[in-house]
Structures are given as structure tokens and as C-alpha cells.
Amino acid sequence: NAGVTQTPKFRILKIGQSMTLQCAQDMNHNYMYWYRQDPGMGLKLIYYSVGAGITDKGEVPNGYNVSRSTTEDFPLRLELAAPSQTSVYFCASSYLGLSNQPQHFGDGTRLSIL
Amino acid sequence: DQQVKQNSPSLSVQEGRISILNCDYTNSMFDYFLWYKKYPAEGPTFLISISSIKDKNEDGRFTVFLNKSAKHLSLHIVPSQPGDSAVYFCAASASGNNNDMRFGAGTRLTVKP
Numbered sequence: 380n381a382g383v384t385q386t387p388k389f390r391i392l393k394i395g396q397s398m399t400l401q402c403a404q405d406m407n408h409n410y411m412y413w414y415r416q417d418p419g420m421g422l423k424l425i426y427y428s429v430g431a432g433i434t435d436k437g438e439v440p441n442g443y444n445v446s447r448s449t450t451e452d453f454p455l456r457l458e459l460a461a462p463s464q465t466s467v468y469f470c471a472s473s474y475l476g477l478s479n480q481p482q483h484f485g486d487g488t489r490l491s492i493l
Numbered sequence: 494d495q496q497v498k499q500n501s502p503s504l505s506v507q508e509g510r511i512s513i514l515n516c517d518y519t520n521s522m523f524d525y526f527l528w529y530k531k532y533p534a535e536g537p538t539f540l541i542s543i544s545s546i547k548d549k550n551e552d553g554r555f556t557v558f559l560n561k562s563a564k565h566l567s568l569h570i571v572p573s574q575p576g577d578s579a580v581y582f583c584a585a586s587a588s589g590n591n592n593d594m595r596f597g598a599g600t601r602l603t604v605k606p
Contacts, residue, residue, distance in 0.1 A: 383536070385580045410592070421497065421544070421582065421596030424539075429592070469536055477594045479544075481527055484536030 381405050385470050385485035392460040392492045400455040400488050402470030410473045411453040412482065413445065415466040422469060428453055429476070460492045485491070496520045497585050499597035507605055512570040514600050516583030519564065523585040523595075528557060528568045531580045531599070541568070542582070573604045 386401045404411065409430050414422040424437030428447040442464055444456040453472075457464060468491050471482040498517045506512045514528075524545035529537035543550040543557045543566070549556050556569045570577055583597040 385536075396593075412592075414596075419502070419598055421495075421584075421598045422594065423596075427592045435592070476592055477525075479525055479588070480543060481529075481539035482594070484529075484538070486536045488533065 382460045383440065383470055383472055383483050383485035384385070385468075385488050387488060388486065389489045390491070392457075392490065394460060394462065394492060396460050396492075397456070397458050398460070398490075400457075400470075400490070401467055402453045402455065402485060403451050404453075404470075404472040404483070406472060407450060408474050408483070409450070410476055412445065412473075413443070413453070413455045414466075414469045414471065415439065416469060416487075417466050419471065425455065425468075432477045457490075459476035462492050464490065466490060494519075495525075495598075497583055497595045497597040499581075499583055499600050502598070503601045504606060505603045506573050508575055509523045509572045511572045512557065512568075512577065512579050512602055512604065514568040514570075514583075514602065516566045516568075517564060518566075518585050518595075520585070520587065520595070521564070522587040522589075524588050525586045526557070526559060526566050527594075528555075529582040529584060529596075534584050537582055557588055570602075570606070573602075575604050575606050576604055578604050 413425040426445040527542040528540045531537045580599045
């Protein structure tokens with residue numbers, strides 16, 4: 380019973396490098412989300428998807444891209460890593476939207492950009 | 494803008510006593526509120542929620558109270574146990590905005606044996 384799986388758990392990047400954070404869920408959830416959590420701050424929504432082929436921006440989308448080709452997978456892409464993107468990234472999913480039900484979270488990816 | 498605020502970064506209580514975690518919000522459109530619990534190196538896990546049509550919701554040792562006029566909610570844990578030591582996040586969303594959940598910065602609860 381995996382739930383939401385994120386890989387990698389840790390990564391160090393150099394400024395200007397690119398990488399993809401992977402997220403997969405096995406609960407057949409329609410909605411998927413990417414958040415970042417900076418020290419002393421709450422989670423902030425980067426991008427979300429309401430189903431395969433449909434994505435939209437959240438509160439802090441700049442510097443990121445996403446795609447949703449399948450119900451299960453929702454990768455987050457950093458094209459040109461910047462120090463400001465050092466953070467912990469959480470992927471989450473829910474069967475319906477956020478107005479009346481909780482999300483299931485992965486364990487996070489800790490990303491450092493030096 | 495910080496629409497959901499948890500003004501206490503940390504709280505320490507003795508095992509067996511009550512823990513009270515507080516949360517304030519500014520957006521009057523919020524009508525669904527949740528508490529998540531987070532252990533180190535893990536993702537947040539859902540703990541308890543409340544809809545704005547209620548002022549209290551109870552689940553075992555956990556009770557959430559909502560005061561809409563004050564835009565305030567609180568989480569009570571009775572009795573507190575050492576395993577409750579974690580970071581607790583308050584979150585809120587508005588019906589009609591199905592894809593926006595706002596989180597507080599979290600309160601680190603430590604329950605001492």
C-alpha cells in the first residue's frame with residue numbers, strides 16, 4: 380500500500396542545472412499537487428493537476444514546469460536551478476478537490492541548490 | 494499574504510495533560526479547515542477536519558473547535574502522549590476554489606514523559 384511515492388529523497392544541484400522530481404500515486408486519485416516548504420513557512424502550492432493532461436499554476440509556479448500524462452504520475456521539472464529553489468518539495472493527491480477532503484502526501488524531496 | 498497563521502512556533506506539554514494548538518485565518522471565504530501532523534522526514538498526514546457549518550468535531554483524543562466570528566480554530570489533544578510530538582499544520586480552503594489550500598507555518602509540539 381504505497382500511497383504517494385516521491386523520488387529522490389535528497390538531491391544537491393549546482394546553479395543552472397536541471398532535474399525532475401518524480402511523484403507517483405497508486406490510489407487512482409484524480410487530483411495531484413506539488414508544494415514547497417521553506418523553513419518557518421507553510422506549504423505553498425506550485426502546480427496542480429485535476430486529471431491526466433490537465434495542469435494549472437498554483438501560488439508559486441515560477442521556475443517550474445509539470446506534466447501529467449497518466450493518472451499515476453505527476454513529475455515536477457526545474458529547468459535552471461536557482462538558490463531560491465532550495466526547499467523541501469511535497470507531492471500530494473486527492474480523489475476529489477480540496478474544498479471538502481484531505482490530501483495524501485509523499486515523504487518529500489529535500490533539494491539544495493549551491 | 495499569510496492567510497492562515499499559527500503564531501506559536503512551538504509548544505511543550507507534560508504527558509497526560511491537554512495540548513491546545515491555535516490557528517487564525519483572515520479569508521472569510523474559507524469554509525473547510527484541517528489539521529495535519531508531520532513527523533521528521535515524513536510527509537504531512539491528515540489528522541482531523543471541520544466544516545464551517547460546525548463549531549466542533551471530535552475524533553478520539555483530538556477535537557477541533559471553530560470560532561467563525563473570530564476566524565480562529567484550535568486543536569485540543571487530551572490526554573497528550575509522547576507519540577503526539579510532531580509538527581502540526583493548520584490548513585484552510587474555500588468551496589468553489591477546489592485547488593487552493595492554504596497552510597499555516599506549523600507548531601512543533603513536544604510532549605514530555
